[in-house]
Amino acid sequence: MMDLVFTANDFHVLKPAVVLCLFGCGILLSDAFLVRRTGKRWLNAVTALVGEAIVALVVLQHLSDVRAGGAFSGLSGSIVIDGFGVFFNIIFVLSGALAVILSVRYMEAEGEHRGEYYALVLFAQAGMSIMATGNDLVVLFVALETMALSFYVMVGFLRRSKRSNEAAMKYLILGAFSSGLLAYGFSILYGIAGSTSIEAIGTAVAERPDGDWVTTLALITTSVGLFFKISAVPFHMWAPDVYEGAPTPTAAYVSVASKAASFALMIRIFLSAYGSAAESWMPLLAGIALITMTVGNLAAVTQSNLKRLLAYSSVAHAGYILLGLVAANDAGLRGIAIYILAYVFMNYGAFALIAALRRDGEAAEEIDDLNGLAGRAPGYTILVAIFMLSLAGIPPMAGFYGKYYIFLGLLREGYYVLAVFAALYVAVAAYYYFRIIRACWLTGSGDKPAALDLGLGTRVALVGSGVLTVVIGVLPQRFLALAGESVLLALR
Amino acid sequence: MTSLLTDHLISSLIAVPFIGIAAILLVRGRAFARWCALASSLGALGLGLALWSGFDKTVSGMQFVERVEWMPTFNIHYAVGVDGISLVMVLLTTLLTPLCVLASWTSIESKARAFMSLVLLVEGAMIVVFTAMDLFLFFMLWEVTMIPMYFMIVLWGGPERIRAGIKFVIYSLTGSLLLLAGIFGLYLHAGRTFDLQAIVAHGIPGEAQTWIFVALFLGFAIKLPMIPFHSWLPDAHSEAPTAGSVILAGVLLKMGGYGFLRICLPALPEASDSFAPAILWLSIGGILYGGCLALAQSDLKRLVAYSSISHMGFVTLGIFAFNEQGIQGSVMQMFAHGVSTGAMFLAVGLLYDRTHSRLISDYGGLHSSMPRFVVMLSIFAIASFGLPGTANFVGEFLVLVGTSYGGMLKVLLAMGGIVLAAAYMLWMLQRVALGKPSTSAGAMLPDLGAREILTLAPLAIVVFSVGLFPAPLTETLELAVSGLVEQAAAVLEGVGAASD
Numbered sequence: 005m006m007d008l009v010f011t012a013n014d015f016h017v018l019k020p021a022v023v024l025c026l027f028g029c030g031i032l033l034s035d036a037f038l039v040r041r042t043g044k045r046w047l048n049a050v051t052a053l054v055g056e057a058i059v060a061l062v063v064l065q066h067l068s069d070v071r072a073g074g075a076f077s078g079l080s081g082s083i084v085i086d087g088f089g090v091f092f093n094i095i096f097v098l099s100g101a102l103a104v105i106l107s108v109r110y111m112e113a114e115g116e117h118r119g120e121y122y123a124l125v126l127f128a129q130a131g132m133s134i135m136a137t138g139n140d141l142v143v144l145f146v147a148l149e150t151m152a153l154s155f156y157v158m159v160g161f162l163r164r165s166k167r168s169n170e171a172a173m174k175y176l177i178l179g180a181f182s183s184g185l186l187a188y189g190f191s192i193l194y195g196i197a198g199s200t201s202i203e204a205i206g207t208a209v210a211e212r213p214d215g216d217w218v219t220t221l222a223l224i225t226t227s228v229g230l231f232f233k234i235s236a237v238p239f240h241m242w243a244p245d246v247y248e249g250a251p252t253p254t255a256a257y258v259s260v261a262s263k264a265a266s267f268a269l270m271i272r273i274f275l276s277a278y279g280s281a282a283e284s285w286m287p288l289l290a291g292i293a294l295i296t297m298t299v300g301n302l303a304a305v306t307q308s309n310l311k312r313l314l315a316y317s318s319v320a321h322a323g324y325i326l327l328g329l330v331a332a333n334d335a336g337l338r339g340i341a342i343y344i345l346a347y348v349f350m351n352y353g354a355f356a357l358i359a360a361l362r363r364d365g366e367a368a369e370e371i372d373d374l375n376g377l378a379g380r381a382p383g384y385t386i387l388v389a390i391f392m393l394s395l396a397g398i399p400p401m402a403g404f405y406g407k408y409y410i411f412l413g414l415l416r417e418g419y420y421v422l423a424v425f426a427a428l429y430v431a432v433a434a435y436y437y438f439r440i441i442r443a444c445w446l447t448g449s450g451d452k453p454a455a456l457d458l459g460l461g462t463r464v465a466l467v468g469s470g471v472l473t474v475v476i477g478v479l480p481q482r483f484l485a486l487a488g489e490s491v492l493l494a495l496r
Numbered sequence: 497m498t499s500l501l502t503d504h505l506i507s508s509l510i511a512v513p514f515i516g517i518a519a520i521l522l523v524r525g526r527a528f529a530r531w532c533a534l535a536s537s538l539g540a541l542g543l544g545l546a547l548w549s550g551f552d553k554t555v556s557g558m559q560f561v562e563r564v565e566w567m568p569t570f571n572i573h574y575a576v577g578v579d580g581i582s583l584v585m586v587l588l589t590t591l592l593t594p595l596c597v598l599a600s601w602t603s604i605e606s607k608a609r610a611f612m613s614l615v616l617l618v619e620g621a622m623i624v625v626f627t628a629m630d631l632f633l634f635f636m637l638w639e640v641t642m643i644p645m646y647f648m649i650v651l652w653g654g655p656e657r658i659r660a661g662i663k664f665v666i667y668s669l670t671g672s673l674l675l676l677a678g679i680f681g682l683y684l685h686a687g688r689t690f691d692l693q694a695i696v697a698h699g700i701p702g703e704a705q706t707w708i709f710v711a712l713f714l715g716f717a718i719k720l721p722m723i724p725f726h727s728w729l730p731d732a733h734s735e736a737p738t739a740g741s742v743i744l745a746g747v748l749l750k751m752g753g754y755g756f757l758r759i760c761l762p763a764l765p766e767a768s769d770s771f772a773p774a775i776l777w778l779s780i781g782g783i784l785y786g787g788c789l790a791l792a793q794s795d796l797k798r799l800v801a802y803s804s805i806s807h808m809g810f811v812t813l814g815i816f817a818f819n820e821q822g823i824q825g826s827v828m829q830m831f832a833h834g835v836s837t838g839a840m841f842l843a844v845g846l847l848y849d850r851t852h853s854r855l856i857s858d859y860g861g862l863h864s865s866m867p868r869f870v871v872m873l874s875i876f877a878i879a880s881f882g883l884p885g886t887a888n889f890v891g892e893f894l895v896l897v898g899t900s901y902g903g904m905l906k907v908l909l910a911m912g913g914i915v916l917a918a919a920y921m922l923w924m925l926q927r928v929a930l931g932k933p934s935t936s937a938g939a940m941l942p943d944l945g946a947r948e949i950l951t952l953a954p955l956a957i958v959v960f961s962v963g964l965f966p967a968p969l970t971e972t973l974e975l976a977v978s979g980l981v982e983q984a985a986a987v988l989e990g991v992g993a994a995s996d
Binding site for chain 1: 566567568569570635636639640642643646650651658661662665666669670673674676677680681683684707
């Protein structure tokens with residue numbers, strides 16, 4: 005019955021992950037035998053970018069295949085290439101490439117510029133790629149752990165920094181705990197269905213009686229595991245510490261890509277496996293989303309460290325994205341997709357701005373470190389304004405559309421209270437984002453002002469993200485269409 | 497070329513400020529930025545006047561309509577057009593902007609290029625808001641106006657600018673999100689379209705009208721502002737630089753009144769009708785409360801700011817009187833208030849440039865050192881309390897006539913607001929202009945220069961010419977207003993007949 009021969013099609017669906025792993029191993033080898041002797045560590049970054057470029061081509065190939073002939077699967081149906089997976093793979097390519105570009109200068113300045121780092125970026129992305137396309141519990145779990153393990157190491161990559169070590173330890177322990185819960189949930193699902201395939205589980209769950217406690221238990225344990233990954237309250241405690249301690253480009257990568265991958269996994273499991281039990285998870289998700297927005301936004305107000313502030317703001321963003329899943333209609337899911345796409349550019353932009361800030365060679369991460377930059381670096385300040393306005397969700401910036409469609413989705417389903425809360429928290433969020441913009445224009449407190457350390461790569465990444473943030477905001481048609489394509493399949 | 501310009505007159509009008517911004521950003525130099533801002537804002541004024549002269553007063557409905565697909569998948573268009581009400585608002589915007597540029601000519605020393613770009617940005621965005629026929633476009637540019645205003649307050653404002661700026665943002669954003677919710681409501685209940693005319697033609701079911709109206713009402717009421725949503729205004733007005741205060745008081749507040757007229761009345765006639773009594777009383781409360789607070793101010797800019805709250809009460813009073821005189825009066829009042837209060841802020845700004853004080857007690861006896869200034873200040877002060885012959889009189893008179901159909905008590909109370917206005921304006925004039933100079937420096941203040949007279953004189957001319965010959969403006973408004981009232985009345989009668 006089962007076709008156990010590894011076919012060309014199987015290879016085709018796996019290509020992105022295969023290319024990423026090959027380039028990751030390639031970097032490890034070339035770093036050990038070639039690059040280390042020349043001392044030109046940036047060559048590793050170039051190799052990684054070449055890998056990303058090839059993956060981008062493969063993903064575009066997948067996109068045209070899906071457009072031509074619909075979704076297709078491989079490896080006995082455990083990997084599905086559909087619009088949804090392709091969309092998320094595009095997100096991962098963008099964030100992987102941005103992470104590599106931003107890391108060169110930053111890791112060099114921190115004195116930890118080594119080839120393994122880039123290999124880990126690619127390995128993590130290989131895991132994420134499968135998380136978005138996997139259709140089988142075992143495959144998904146292995147993919148998730150591949151991503152998570154790479155991140156544990158990357159977060160602790162600044163070996164001599166206590167905070168970096170502490171962050172990695174915290175992330176590892178809490179991450180392992182949540183993975184355990186997730187695995188427990190998966191095992192119950194297997195028990196229910198006798199299969200690890202998501203479709204089979206979906207059918208089996210639909211056949212369970214209403215209010216079945218076994219399904220509820222599986223639902224709660226898997227949700228908790230996933231809530232941890234997307235840093236939803238009350239499982240968000242790790243986020244501020246990890247963001248603060250991790251190398252800044254890694255923090256950006258964790259906040260954008262790992263969150264996007266976890267949302268991809270979450271959407272697939274909730275809509276496909278638990279699709280029939282929507283009535284029982286809707287209130288749970290709605291409640292978690294509401295608390296997440298509340299805690300994230302209110303805690304961000306009092307932060308003075310930029311990375312901690314962005315950590316809490318990313319908690320709040322997770323709350324908004326969850327609301328899109330609560331609405332679970334066309335507008336809501338479209339909102340999630342466009343939200344995540346915009347989030348790549350605006351959040352990377354924000355973290356890149358922080359990564360460039362230095363005072364006496366040390367990383368400068370306080371809001372006050374931005375003081376006086378308006379006079380010295382007007383271009384930088386304009387970028388601060390663009391990214392912060394976009395994060396706040398103010399038109400005509402990209403960040404507006406995600407919130408816009410999620411509100412629309414909520415109103416369509418009649419969740420008026422949730423929509424009102426979500427809307428009011430935008431005003432709260434504006435307070436802290438505007439505080440960052442404002443800081444650029446204040447004069448410093450007399451200390452030596454922070455300097456900017458912008459390499460060519462960072463400049464390109466910053467300007468590119470800034471331009472895209474505005475372009476998506478003003479001419480969103482193409483991007484909205486792409487996002488629309490991605491969710492049409494998730495809905496069925 | 498001419499046909500391109502006439503076919504796309506509104507788009508050209510919108511484009512002019514943005515071309516100015518691009519030029520300012522591309523060319524270095526403070527002097528260039530000033531001249532370029534002046535040239536493009538005068539260009540916009542010219543196009544605004546061209547729009548007015550090309551406007552056919554005998555035809556109702558939107559004119560100069562342009563419509564281009566923007567986000568076809570979601571049925572969102574770039575659609576602009578003007579009727580009488582839009583046109584008056586556009587004229588007000590284009591009239592005040594060049595004067596703002598002139599007023600900031602020397603008083604904005606630092607970052608003049610950025611400041612001039614922001615003034616033009618806010619002008620361009622407001623013109624779109626006043627001409628948009630697509631609610632998405634309307635909302636987007638409504639939000640955009642907030643950003644340059646914030647920067648103007650925070651970067652060039654007074655000592656409390658940072659607090660005032662963030663307060664302004666939080667109030668505005670809360671308001672605009674409620675507005676967004678209301679617009680979604682219209683979108684969802686009117687066949688998934690943002691086209692305002694299509695929404696009005698489709699009609700909104702009665703039960704949905706209530707919550708949509710409440711959301712829209714809150715959005716507009718915060719912007720206008722009505723009590724009790726006004727507390728951002730005195731701070732923002734008094735801390736903003738002169739040009740910022742002029743734009744805020746002169747035009748930005750009017751977006752709220754314009755929103756009521758453009759969206760609430762035509763799209764939600766039943767809810768507007770049922771909420772009208774409450775709103776009328778709230779307006780009267782605003783008129784009296786704003787007046788009383790203005791009387792108690794010791795700071796010139798705060799005095800003018802509170803007087804704005806009082807005057808904007810007349811605007812909502814006229815709109816929700818629900819008849820032709822009332823609505824025409826409220827648009828006239830918006831125009832007149834824009835001109836006279838804009839001028840008051842300009843005048844106070846000129847004083848502030850000389851002494852760097854806004855306190856009334858720091859002045860006195862200016863009539864001897866600054867006679868020309870005192871003449872100008874007096875003109876705008878008497879215009880502010882609506883002396884016959886000024887534009888404000890036309891507005892307030894029509895509003896009161898409109899209100900009188902709903903009972904004399906409201907008229908009497910609203911008249912109390914006019915008496916209060918006379919009191920605080922004349923008292924202020926007495927303390928600032930008459931008597932002895934409070935300081936020796938005050939006796940030697942230089943009088944207005946040519947540029948400063950050029951800033952104030954056009955507004956004085958407008959105040960009197962509209963006051964004495966209101967016909968050109970009222971005729972422009974007539975068909976748009978009567979169309980609005982008839983349409984609403986027809987819907988309400990239909991509902992009345994159905995329920996009988």
